[in-house]
Amino acid sequence: MRVKSRALAILVAAGVVAGSIAVLSSPSAAAAPGTVVISQVYGGGGNSGAPLTNDYVELFNRSGAPVSLDGWSVQYTSAGGTGNFASNKADLSGTLAPGQYHLVQLAAGSTPSGALPKPDSVGSINLSGTAGKVALVHSSDGLACNGSSAPCSDAQVALLADLVGYGSANYFEGSPAPALTNATGAFRKSGGCADTDDNGADFETAAPAPRNSATAPAPCGGGDPSPSPTGSPTPTPSGTPTPSPTPTVTPTENCDTAPTHRISQVQGSGEASPVEGQAVRVEGVVTGSFQGSGQFGGFYMQAPTPDADPATSEGLFVFSSSPVKTGDRVLVSGKAIEYNGLTEISPSTAVNVCGTGAIKPTEVKLPLEKGVSLERYEGMLVTFDGDLAVSEIYNLGRYGEITLSKGTRLWQPTDRKGVDTEKDARRTILLDDGSNVQNPPTLPYHTGGSDTVRIGDEVKDLTGVLTYGFGGYRVQPTEQVAFKAENPRPAQPAKVGGDVRVASLNTLNWFTTLKSRGATTVVERDRQLAKLVANITTLDPAVAGLMEVERNNDVALNSLVDALNAKAGAGTYKAITHPNPGTDLIQTALIYQPAKVTPIGPARSSSDPIFNRPPLVQTFGKAEGAGETFTVLVNHFKSKGCSDSDGTASGADADQGDGQSCYNAKRVKQAKAVLALIDSLKLTNALVLGDINAYGEEDPIHTFEDAGLTSLSKKYVKKADRYSYVFGGLSGELDHVLTDRSAGKLVTGATIWHVNADEGRFMDYNTEFNPPYLYQPDPFRSSDHDPLLVGLKL
Structure with a gap:
């Protein structure tokens, strides 16, 4: 507890x-x-x-x-x-x-x-x-x-x-x-x-030898070391001792030695064990043994008959090297402790196997009722009734963790109306992999027919031991976990119609300079480039606004264009040179297909100091000269991070606690500066696109909408598909295309191609830690943001 x-x-x-x-x-x-x-x-x-x-x-x-x-x-x-x-x-x-x-x-x-x-x-x-x-x-x-x-x-x-x-x-x-x-x-x-x-x-x-909360404690005044299951891998670098379970003392107890407490008495109904620090002897059935190499050095046991209090758990972790297996009826002696948020017996002084038994999993329904905590199930064998959707896989490749939620995925509360964050907390559970191994050579879970798991896939009737570690409740599976593909990979973006297509893409730091923000090796750079080329050529846009391209006199930009033309044919794409690329290491950029569109007039930008990544503005018309013209404004607004090279966010730019994080005031000013730019340049048929770093119901988007711009994703993309980014297990749209009234009349459709946000970071171009068998030179996980695509009828 x-x-x-x-x-x-x-x-x-x-x-x-x-x-x-x-x-x-x-x-x-x-x-x-x-x-x-x-x-x-x-x-x-x-x-x-x-x-x-x-x-x-x-x-x-x-x-x-x-x-x-x-x-x-x-x-x-x-x-x-x-x-x-x-x-x-x-x-x-x-x-x-x-x-x-x-x-x-x-x-x-x-x-x-x-x-x-x-x-x-x-x-x-x-x-x-x-x-x-x-x-x-x-x-x-x-x-x-x-x-x-x-x-x-x-x-x-x-x-x-x-x-x-x-x-x-x-x-x-x-x-x-x-x-x-x-x-x-x-x-x-x-x-x-x-x-x-x-x-x-x-x-x-x-030599550095870092220790974490799972390392055996070393009290300055002496005391019993008490490692507990962490629920996540905690390996130690080579040359540093790794804690091992305390060997079980030769028991004086036997199967005739009666228990002193029920497991529920050790757990108690509050947040701390009422017998913490005391020697206890309990009886139960082993529900899961995690004593193997790279596991937790112990096992879970559970009383076959619960007491009359639903608030007390019937399960307990035992830190012991005495071999047991699931189904063993055991009597265990040792000290009851609270370690890293988990009630356990550590160290055990006796483990007596006295027969066999069976435990039926306790059914847990999500969302939990208000006022009910998973604490009452800590250490117990449980089954989560029905389907659980995958909401986060950020740590699947690193620690074997997946965030699951009952019903739909979890949404950013500032991205759409009606998000109930309190209820979301009650419908969420973390699936772990029963291992402390970090960066395993193969993923512990995958969806049927795939090598990986995508956000939105589902698992039915998840069964395992519920435990606690690293600040949250988690399930250690006791049987095979099978995911079904409820969110299969889209091989192509949805059709958007029109005769000209415009895309918006975040390139995830496309750098030709190694060991900066992007690739660290030539191999990684080539892998990243292959994925970007696959992404862009499949989208096949006449115009593409790009974010996070290295600002190095167009070397990175032209390298991307050369690679695109090597695949699509000589001259298929050209780049627009930014007249004011800014002061950041990255810039906004534009590429286009000269066979489909022609730049009209010079590229323009803003000199407003509110931008360190100024927008890039370019007007285009159809290559044959007939039809309407349109103007693209490519943006990358200030990020939500609270500190960077400019210092720490303060004043109005500090986190106001409204869910919009830091620098929201600056992003609003940037939105107003873009609107002023449209007015000063007297632009019509304007498309404002890019990584705005604001979700759909945040102030910068409202600033645009209040000025008469229309979000194309809100208009054309159904609500369940309207997201481009996943952070902290919450899905939402940071990337937008908005049009003025006249450009809106040219739009024939818009879509978000979900090739990135739903994929794990272990699928990207990086070679460190990522299992080699997962890399493919395809569009999937070419970035951490999904691309947007718009159709125009000129």
């Missing part, structure tokens, strides 16, 4: 006050020994010779009580620069048991190598591989100081739970920790327990 975070908040607050860091006259800081401390720092991830792809910071609870990290953050600034901690921040959540580690995965370098164990938190901070300053902050607000050129005030220092300055850092505790390399990280001594208020004395360097 989950531990109440509110009850722990008082302890955490008290610990921070006692361990707050005070600034001295020199650029150093001192602290009383902290509760949660930074135990490892590594900044060489993905650099030349690095053993790991990602930077990371590891945290450790050196106290004797659980500590909640909710509302905390890890922050970073350079060793001696003028930037503040606020510019580089990763938010934290969860609770650390005494002696438990917490792994924060940070930015990846350009040279892939080894993968981290499964992180407990993820951020995008790019640490220096040699010298820097890392702060553990008892706040999710960024600190507007750096300890040197911008000194930290007493109030800011009071928020520091820990500080590590390494290498040539000018802010630290006592003295700086040693400088690092691509092959070394900084380790807090004594497994994380050392804290003398001197970074130089407390830290040493060694």
Whole structure:
């Protein structure tokens, strides 16, 4: 059962006050020994010779009580620069048991190598591989100081739970920790327990060996290690010890030794076991053994007869290496604990197999009734009645996870009216694969007739053990899981009619420069190009607006055109040179088929500083000269991310809590600037297209619609198919084509070709981690956004 975070908040607050860091006259800081401390720092991830792809910071609870990290953050600034901690921040959540580690995965370098164990938190901070300053902050607000050129005030220092300055850092505790390399990280001594208020004395360097919440706890005052099933793989890099189940002690108990508790008494009806920390003996039937290589080091057991309280679970996880199999009737002795949100017996001191039995799965209907939690089924064998739709496969290739939802897929609440987020939470469950293996060579699940699973496919009557880990309930299957293709791949886009077709495509960072935003190797670049060519030639647009093309004097753009012409025939496509490509590494772009359309007048753009990726404007007419003309405005608005090279979103651009995320105010200004551009250029038959980074019912789209533009997807695409992007398990449309009134009269149809958003990232051009057998030089997963296609009758 989950531990109440509110009850722990008082302890955490008290610990921070006692361990707050005070600034001295020199650029150093001192602290009383902290509760949660930074135990490892590594900044060489993905650099030349690095053993790991990602930077990371590891945290450790050196106290004797659980500590909640909710509302905390890890922050970073350079060793001696003028930037503040606020510019580089990763938010934290969860609770650390005494002696438990917490792994924060940070930015990846350009040279892939080894993968981290499964992180407990993820951020995008790019640490220096040699010298820097890392702060553990008892706040999710960024600190507007750096300890040197911008000194930290007493109030800011009071928020520091820990500080590590390494290498040539000018802010630290006592003295700086040693400088690092691509092959070394900084380790807090004594497994994380050392804290003398001197970074130089407390830290040493060694090959990076990250530990996460699934690593065996190492309490500073001693205690029982208690690994539990994580529900997701947590491998450890080569050379780092991997926790193994505590060998079962030769039992003094036998099958005649009576139980002391029912399983339901160990679970209790609340959020924490009423007998936590006590020795117990329980009886039940094994419902699932996960003791094999790469699994959880234990098994689940369940009472064959439930008690009278529906709020108490009848299932339990046992951490034990004593061999058992499904159907064994067992009596188990050991300590009842709460570990990483899961009630379990760990370590077990006796496992007696005393016969056989059978457990019928408990039927669970989604959505759950209001006020009912899956906690009452934790550790039990369950069946989810009826069909569940696939809503997210982002981690299918990495951790074997699939998000499922009763009924339809899950929708972004700002994309359409009528989305009930509270009900969506009650109709959702995570399917895991019963394994801790990361990046397996083959996918653990696939849809019948396919090598993969697409979002929208369905599984019927899912059966397995319900468990808890990494902040959510999940099902570990106990029988084969069969998906049916309710969303088969569309080989061609739907017909849109007309005599001229216009497309909008996000190219997913098409770069000819390696090791930048796109491909890291020539092989990857060729694989990416093959997929883009397959996508565009199948769409066969007369005009295509492109996003995320490298801004490098049209080298990337012309390379794409050359590849298209190599497949479609010499001269089939030409590119339009952008007169003002902007300041970002990527730009908007246009290609067209001269046999079908002719550019009229020069390409134009906007000089409004609201854009760092200015729109590209071009008027076209039919190649033979007859008929109407039309003007395309290709856009890529500011993303929803809250921090980037421009700094951290603030003021009106900060997240307002309305579901539109950061920089919504800027996107509205960009929409108004596009409308002003249409007016200033006196454009008619205008098509505003591109990655607007706003969903269908968000302010930027309403700004366009209030000015008289019409969303073609809302008009022509049925609601269930109106999406182009999936994020966080929620589908919605970030990519749009909108027309003015006169252009709307030329439109014969519009569609969204679902070749990307429903496909897993393991299908794309990348070679690291992706199983080789899944790659095909076809349109599928040529990007993470679906292309839009419009028909015009000129």
